[in-house]
Amino acid sequence: MERQILQSLQSWPWQPSQSGRWKQDFGPKANFKKQQVKIPETWEGFPSCSHQLLELLRGKTETLRDFEAVECLSLWYDSDRGASHALHVDDLWLWGQRIVGVSLQSPSIFTFFDPVNSVCVRVPLPQRSAYLINGRVRVDWQHGILAEDIWGPRVAMTFRELTEPMAQTELGRQALERAKLPGARGFQRSRVCGGCFGLFLL
Numbered sequence: 001m002e003r004q005i006l007q008s009l010q011s012w013p014w015q016p017s018q019s020g021r022w023k024q025d026f027g028p029k030a031n032f033k034k035q036q037v038k039i040p041e042t043w044e045g046f047p048s049c050s051h052q053l054l055e056l057l058r059g060k061t062e063t064l065r066d067f068e069a070v071e072c073l074s075l076w077y078d079s080d081r082g083a084s085h086a087l088h089v090d091d092l093w094l095w096g097q098r099i100v101g102v103s104l105q106s107p108s109i110f111t112f113f114d115p116v117n118s119v120c121v122r123v124p125l126p127q128r129s130a131y132l133i134n135g136r137v138r139v140d141w142q143h144g145i146l147a148e149d150i151w152g153p154r155v156a157m158t159f160r161e162l163t164e165p166m167a168q169t170e171l172g173r174q175a176l177e178r179a180k181l182p183g184a185r186g187f188q189r190s191r192v193c194g195g196c197f198g199l200f201l202l
């Protein structure tokens with residue numbers, strides 16, 4: 001399945017992102033400073049491989065049974081560019097409680113940091129594993145990937161859901177519908193600590 005996913009992602013162009021990363025972003029576009037969100041007209045759903053992957057992940061734990069992703073963000077960490085992901089908390093006004101991600105192509109380490117108690121926890125992310133961040137870890141702890149923990153090209157796919165109030169808005173309903181479309185085609189060719197952190201091997 002890993003090879004199939006990586007091949008399918010190659011149908012899409014990688015856009016330059018921050019800190020030596022490249023990205024492919026499928027979902028609503030947010031202005032995080034203004035807390036505004038819109039649905040790009042050109043967004044035709046997730047890459048088709050992600051639907052099979054999400055189905056697999058929903059079957060791994062009861063916590064994900066009703067998980068409805070509205071964003072699929074693929075990140076390619078380019079070791080040659082010293083790629084990393086600074087410690088952060090995913091935006092709370094837009095993204096819901098559960099964040100799910102898979103690690104492909106090479107292993108890494110997730111660094112979690114509790115700024116209130118200055119505690120750091122490091123969790124290995126094996127190649128072909130999936131994680132779930134939920135509860136207090138999602139809200140109170142920062143997470144990130146240090147440059148020293150990228151040892152080769154790594155592709156991460158992260159799936160996010162909307163907050164409940166957002167999901168109930170007209171825009172939220174439209175985003176959910178769009179995310180469920182059978183699968184967008186690449187246009188290149190056609191044109192820890194309370195809460196929960198779970199790790200699954202795919």
Ligand SMILES: O=C(O)CCC(=O)C(=O)O
Binds near residue numbers: 102
């Ligand atoms: O690379 C990863 O698996 C984590 C990605 C992440 O933290 C994010 O997209 O907010």
